[in-house]
Amino acid sequence: MKKSHGPAFRKELRPLMVCGICRGATVVSGVFHQLDCTACNASGWICAQTGEALPPAELVQQLSLKLRNALAELARASQPLGGAHELYEQNNRRGAGGSNFTGD
Numbered sequence: 095m096k097k098s099h100g101p102a103f104r105k106e107l108r109p110l111m112v113c114g115i116c117r118g119a120t121v122v123s124g125v126f127h128q129l130d131c132t133a134c135n136a137s138g139w140i141c142a143q144t145g146e147a148l149p150p151a152e153l154v155q156q157l158s159l160k161l162r163n164a165l166a167e168l169a170r171a172s173q174p175l176g177g178a179h180e181l182y183e184q185n186n187r188r189g190a191g192g193s194n195f196t197g198d
């Protein structure tokens with residue numbers, strides 16, 4: 095079967111979900127010691143589409159993309175404190191002006 099659109103191996107972020115076997119811990123408890131979780135290649139993540147572990151090479155790449163996105167999100171989340179504050183003040187000023195302008 096041939097897909098009609100584009101080359102097959104484009105590197106893009108695949109949806110991952112936390113492994114249900116180890117619950118993201120990457121290891122499962124054996125009788126005496128913890129064992130690498132085989133369901134997720136000891137990564138704690140599985141493909142959300144297939145529910146299976148990604149091959150190690152792709153897993154590394156996907157986790158890297160995921161980490162990069164997560165860090166970017168984190169940066170975005172911590173950054174706007176200044177911006178949001180400014181926006182808040184602007185809105186406040188506008189709101190105060192607006193509420194004075196009642197017209198009666």
Ligand SMILES: [Zn+2]
Nearest residue numbers: 113116131134
């Ligand atoms: Zn697992």
